[in-house]
Amino acid sequence: MMRPDKKLWLVLLFTTLSVTMASAATEEIGGDFTLTDHNNATFRLSQLQGKLVLLSFGYTYCPDICPTELAKLALVFDTLKEQSDRLQGVFISLDPGRDTPAVLSDYVGYFNSGFVGLTGSESAVDRVARQYRVKYRRHEKAGGDYSIDHSANLYLIDQMGVLTAVIPYGMPVEHIVDVVRGQLSSNG
Amino acid sequence: MVLRFIHSFLFAALAVTSVDADTIDASIISAPGYGELGYQLPEIGSYELPSLGEASNGEVLIAEGERRTLYEIFDDKYVLLAFIYSTCSDVNGCPLTSHVFYKIKSAMKRDNTLANRLKLISLSFDPEVDTPSVMELYGNNFRYAGNAGEWQFVTTASHQSLEPILKSYNQVILRETDSSGRTNVGYSHVLRVFLIDPQKNIRNIYSVDFLHHDLIINDVKTILQQEQKSGEFIKTATVAQQTSQLSKPGDSKLGYELSSYVTDSQDLELRKGEKADLLAIANNPPLGLPAIPVPADNPLSRGKIDLGRKLFYDRRLSLNDTFSCAMCHVPEQGFTSNELAMAVGIEGRSVRRNSPTVYNSAYSNLLFHDGREENLEQQAWGPLLANNEMANPSIGYVLNKIRQIDDYHGLFEAAFDGRGVSMETLGMALASYQRALVSADSPFDRWRYAGDKTAITDSAKRGFEIFTGKAGCVACHSIGEQSALFMDDQLHNTGIGYRESMGIYPDKQQVTVAPGVTIDIDRAIIDQVGEKPATDVGRYEVTQNPHDRWKYKTPSLRNVALTAPYMHNGSLSTLHEVVDFYDQGGVPNELLDPLIRPLGLSPQEKMDLVEFMESLTGSNVDTLVADAFAAPVGDVGKGDPSWVHGSEVEVR
Numbered sequence: 001m002m003r004p005d006k007k008l009w010l011v012l013l014f015t016t017l018s019v020t021m022a023s024a025a026t027e028e029i030g031g032d033f034t035l036t037d038h039n040n041a042t043f044r045l046s047q048l049q050g051k052l053v054l055l056s057f058g059y060t061y062c063p064d065i066c067p068t069e070l071a072k073l074a075l076v077f078d079t080l081k082e083q084s085d086r087l088q089g090v091f092i093s094l095d096p097g098r099d100t101p102a103v104l105s106d107y108v109g110y111f112n113s114g115f116v117g118l119t120g121s122e123s124a125v126d127r128v129a130r131q132y133r134v135k136y137r138r139h140e141k142a143g144g145d146y147s148i149d150h151s152a153n154l155y156l157i158d159q160m161g162v163l164t165a166v167i168p169y170g171m172p173v174e175h176i177v178d179v180v181r182g183q184l185s186s187n188g
Numbered sequence: 189m190v191l192r193f194i195h196s197f198l199f200a201a202l203a204v205t206s207v208d209a210d211t212i213d214a215s216i217i218s219a220p221g222y223g224e225l226g227y228q229l230p231e232i233g234s235y236e237l238p239s240l241g242e243a244s245n246g247e248v249l250i251a252e253g254e255r256r257t258l259y260e261i262f263d264d265k266y267v268l269l270a271f272i273y274s275t276c277s278d279v280n281g282c283p284l285t286s287h288v289f290y291k292i293k294s295a296m297k298r299d300n301t302l303a304n305r306l307k308l309i310s311l312s313f314d315p316e317v318d319t320p321s322v323m324e325l326y327g328n329n330f331r332y333a334g335n336a337g338e339w340q341f342v343t344t345a346s347h348q349s350l351e352p353i354l355k356s357y358n359q360v361i362l363r364e365t366d367s368s369g370r371t372n373v374g375y376s377h378v379l380r381v382f383l384i385d386p387q388k389n390i391r392n393i394y395s396v397d398f399l400h401h402d403l404i405i406n407d408v409k410t411i412l413q414q415e416q417k418s419g420e421f422i423k424t425a426t427v428a429q430q431t432s433q434l435s436k437p438g439d440s441k442l443g444y445e446l447s448s449y450v451t452d453s454q455d456l457e458l459r460k461g462e463k464a465d466l467l468a469i470a471n472n473p474p475l476g477l478p479a480i481p482v483p484a485d486n487p488l489s490r491g492k493i494d495l496g497r498k499l500f501y502d503r504r505l506s507l508n509d510t511f512s513c514a515m516c517h518v519p520e521q522g523f524t525s526n527e528l529a530m531a532v533g534i535e536g537r538s539v540r541r542n543s544p545t546v547y548n549s550a551y552s553n554l555l556f557h558d559g560r561e562e563n564l565e566q567q568a569w570g571p572l573l574a575n576n577e578m579a580n581p582s583i584g585y586v587l588n589k590i591r592q593i594d595d596y597h598g599l600f601e602a603a604f605d606g607r608g609v610s611m612e613t614l615g616m617a618l619a620s621y622q623r624a625l626v627s628a629d630s631p632f633d634r635w636r637y638a639g640d641k642t643a644i645t646d647s648a649k650r651g652f653e654i655f656t657g658k659a660g661c662v663a664c665h666s667i668g669e670q671s672a673l674f675m676d677d678q679l680h681n682t683g684i685g686y687r688e689s690m691g692i693y694p695d696k697q698q699v700t701v702a703p704g705v706t707i708d709i710d711r712a713i714i715d716q717v718g719e720k721p722a723t724d725v726g727r728y729e730v731t732q733n734p735h736d737r738w739k740y741k742t743p744s745l746r747n748v749a750l751t752a753p754y755m756h757n758g759s760l761s762t763l764h765e766v767v768d769f770y771d772q773g774g775v776p777n778e779l780l781d782p783l784i785r786p787l788g789l790s791p792q793e794k795m796d797l798v799e800f801m802e803s804l805t806g807s808n809v810d811t812l813v814a815d816a817f818a819a820p821v822g823d824v825g826k827g828d829p830s831w832v833h834g835s836e837v838e839v840r
Contacts, residue, residue: 029322133317152283156328165328168272170283171290179329 030155030163033128035092038105038117046161051088052183053157054176057134057150059095060107065152065169066091067111073154074111075173076180083184089115094136094150096125132163156183219280221288221399229406233413239389239647241795243269243382244356247349247446247704248311248342251324255448258311258353259388261340265307266408267384268292271359273314280396281379285310288381289339291401293330296337306408308339313359315350318343349447349704357382383407434461434520434813435750437527447704459520461814466493470550470624474808476633477626478671480550486565486616488623491603496621497815499614502822504593505586506534506578509824513571513578513618516543519816522750523547523625529758537576540722542758545751547806548744550623553677557740557756560730564619569611583611590614592829595822627747627806635803637670644803651800654793659770661797663783664742674745674804679727682784683775684755685738688721692775724757737779747809749802763798 037043045053054073058066073089080087091108093099096119099107104117119125129136136150152169156179164183167176220226246258258269270289272282289308296303310326312318323341330339344350359380381399383392392407394400436442438454467490470480482488499505503512516531516539517523523546525531531539541557555561561570571577572586580586590596590609600609600617607613632652634643644652656662665674696708727739740756754760760769771794773786789797824830 029319029325133322135317163325165331166322166325167329168283168286168326170286171329172287175290175329182331 029131029133030157031131032161033124033131035118035120035124035128036101038101038108038119040101043116043118045090045157048088048090048157049161050159051086052159052180053088053090053155054180055090055092055132055155055157056152057092057094057129057132057136058152059093059148059150060099060103061095061147063147065150069152069154069169070108070111070115072173072176073115076176077112077114079173079177080180080184084114086184087180091115091117092125092128093117093119094125094129094134094148096120096122156180158183219284219396219399221284221396221401225400225402229402232406232409233417235410236414236646237383237391237407237411239385239391239645239795239799240393241390241791243267243384243388243390244353245388245443245446246344246353246356247448248344248353249320249323250340250342251320251327253320255345256342257443257446257448261309261342262384262386262388263307264386266305266386266411267307267309267382268404269309269311269357269382269384271313271354271357271380272310273312273318284379284396284399285381288399288401288404292404293337293339295401295405300336301412302405302408303337305412306337308337310339310341311353312341312343313350313354315344315346345447352445385411434810434817435522437518437521441527444703445700445706447702449703459817461817463818464811464815466497466621466624466812466815469808469811470626473626474629474633474806476628476630476637476671477548477551477673478668480623480626482550482623483563483565486619488620489603491599492617492620493624494621495599495603496617496619497819498596498599498822499618500621501816501819504589504822504824504828504830505572505580507580508534509828509830510534511578512822514816516571516577517546519813522747522752524751526750526752529753531577533574533577534579537579538719538722539574539576540724541756542753544743545747546622546625547627547747547751547812548625548673550626551673551744552675552741554679554741558727558730559679559741564622565612565615568615568618587611587614589829593822594827625812627808627812629807630746630804632800632803633672636667636672645799647796647799648803649800650793651796651798651803654789654797655800658793659787659789659797660783661770665745675742677742679736679739679741680781680783681726681738681777681779682740682755682769683738683777683780684757684759684769685724685726685740686777686779687775688724688757688759689738691721726756735779738777739779745801746804747806749805750809763801764794767794767797 032044032046034042034044054076056066056069056073058069060066070091077084077087077089089108089112091104093104099117099119101117101119104119108115108117120128128134132155134151134153136148139147139149141147154167154169154171154176155163156165156167158164165179167179243262244258248256248258248261250256250261268289270282270285272285289310292302292306292308296306312323320343323343326341327339344353357380359378379396379399381394381404382390383394383404385391391411392404394404438456438459440452440454441449442452443449467488470488470493473480486492500513500517503510503515505512511534516525516533518525521527524543528543530541531543533539544557549555549564553562555564555567556570561567569583572580573583587609596609600607600613603617604613631643632648634640635649636652655665656667664676664678664680666672666676667674693711695711697711697714698706699709700706725737727736728734730736748754748763752761752763754763754766755769760766767789770784771787771789774780774784
């Protein structure tokens with residue numbers, strides 16, 4: 001009689017363990033970070049405190065999503081021109097290999113001269129991506145070329161440096177404007 | 189090079205923001221949901237959206253980190269349910285959902301009805317990344333922007349709790365791996381958004397090519413309009429559901445498969461009901477039933493019914509004063525046992541067959557699954573004397589015990605013209621009560637026999653067509669011109685008994701060991717610890733005719749939605765399983781009834797059949813259950829014959 005009992009207990013134990021492991025706790029999303037800006041200067045997110053930050057991730061060789069997102073962001077800034085001193089657009093490159101500060105400087109400037117482009121070492125960029133739960137993946141192409149698949153949410157970081165909302169990719173400009181306006185008015 | 193990209197795509201980007209279909213580069217954004225609808229929508233209310241099946245329940249985590257079931261967050265509203273993950277970047281995947289949901293949310297600002305009746309739910313299928321706090325960050329989108337209408341973001345606790353939800357919504361999710369073999373970098377999935385009505389029926393499923401806010405709003409408006417038009421129907425449907433409100437186990441295990449299950453026991457004190465005029469019900473059976481056959485020597489009377497009712501709920505009728513008839517034929521469980529495949533009698537002794545319902549037993553000339561008894565008067569003695577049921581050692585023992593119980597004093601004499609308790613009068617009293625438990629006037633009866641066209645749903649009507657046509661169920665579950673018993677008073681071999689006799693079982697059996705924790709256990713382990721199943725050869729045991737092996741009585745289908753589990757051994761848990769069983773053609777064996785053959789039913793046809801069977805619940809079920817609640821429960825007390833076994837010991 002002992003044998004089957006033991007077996008059953010093992011089954012139960014295993015089930016319990018796998019349940020525990022599957023629901024492993026995850027850390028909070030967001031937070032401060034340090035990277036290099038498009039002027040080749042060290043940049044800390046916390047230096048933007050007091051401003052509402054609109055943060056997006058991408059890469060300059062990106063054929064579709066990133067320019068779309070940045071163009072939308074530029075429209076948001078145009079719409080909220082009178083409050084632009086309280087806002088800051090930030091674009092973090094997920095392709096530090098190709099996106100040097102110089103490349104970024106051209107790129108972000110095209111959309112809005114006030115935007116900050118950020119890059120850094122591969123590991124530094126990866127750390128920030130993980131912090132914000134951004135997923136990205138390199139796709140090798142023929143001839144050594146590559147593209148990067150990545151998620152494209154827009155992160156709203158409030159005047160205290162706290163991540164306050166994630167705007168899903170696909171939301172129209174009018175919505176982003178609404179959310180930003182709401183956030184600005186709620187914080188005086 | 190960079191700038192060239194920017195020039196060509198900035199144009200496209202701006203086009204997206206102004207949502208102008210004509211200028212969108214088809215190679216980038218192809219889903220119609222981003223643009224204007226390319227076709228004219230049919231007029232609202234001009235088309236039907238039949239149910240595509242039941243929307244499954246499941247356990248999710250809301251942004252506050254608390255557990256909820258999907259049904260709870262559906263909140264009795266029309267629901268658009270989308271599966272998303274927050275790091276999804278395929279333009280025609282999750283972002284399309286966000287875009288379309290946003291459009292609907294905007295429409296809610298202008299349209300109160302839409303805002304009040306419809307709810308948007310995005311459910312993440314990436315529990316590791318999408319924790320409740322991430323869902324909260326999504327929800328914050330609407331903290332300042334547009335309060336009208338609700339768009340809720342939810343996730344799950346783990347892949348384990350997510351898996352059954354994905355399975356039930358048929359969402360195939362593939363975890364993608366990158367070139368270095370890293371998993372969990374993304375998911376590929378087929379976009380599907382579900383429109384679910386407050387009754388939890390799926391009314392439409394939108395894929396990429398059809399996910400468009402105008403179409404969805406048109407669909408919702410159409411359903412709302414039809415709902416309003418058939419307001420009366422909705423009312424009857426709710427009433428119909430309410431008629432069986434009392435029919436649930438006092439310790440309901442509904443949702444036990446979810447880890448959020450909390451004990452839902454009803455205090456015995458709350459199990460109260462009102463006595464009904466059973467004689468009036470029996471003398472004038474509800475719509476859809478013929479007059480009940482009553483033996484000439486046992487005409488119904490109020491006295492006999494009351495006495496039978498008292499006996500039925502009396503635990504002293506068993507050897508050790510613990511076990512009444514009602515403990516296997518539980519009134520609030522369809523007068524059967526919903527929670528036991530096979531009954532368990534006195535002292536936990538296993539009974540080898542499923543408790544049959546007592547509802548409408550008045551019409552049966554064959555009693556017990558093998559039809560070995562011919563009337564309720566005689567049948568009553570079977571369970572009273574069975575060693576594994578009420579376990580009385582003899583007829584005399586029972587009669588003698590009742591004679592000595594004070595509260596039976598004079599009752600038999602009053603009900604039977606001066607005749608005291610005897611083998612005959614005891615059977616007659618119990619039979620009278622059970623005979624009076626007739627139940628019909630179901631939605632089906634009102635449709636079929638009273639011409640109420642709106643009494644049952646279109647699905648149930650289609651189910652009836654299949655029942656009487658393609659599936660041929662009616663061959664045994666008979667229906668007449670004026671009334672329907674849904675049985676033929678015959679015995680048939682469906683192969684269920686054969687399968688059990690031959691010991692044909694799956695290698696593993698799922699066992700729910702705790703709420704939300706289900707494990708597969710090897711059959712071999714169960715066999716080592718479980719009691720060996722009793723031999724059961726069905727009708728053969730009565731006739732000794734080898735051709736009668738594994739034949740069992742056709743049960744009536746009235747109230748079948750209340751009488752799970754099904755088949756003579758309770759081996760099928762749901763009506764869906766029963767339909768699947770017959771669709772496969774039963775279990776082949778040399779004596780299989782020739783009426784049973786593979787049916788080739790489509791999933792929709794199966795659902796229609798179930799819907800039809802669910803329309804067979806009688807309108808008076810709660811009346812009968814409430815009457816049962818009002819019955820006295822006979823329990824051993826001071827002065828009873830077996831009170832502390834006749835000793836003089838004072839019991840505190």
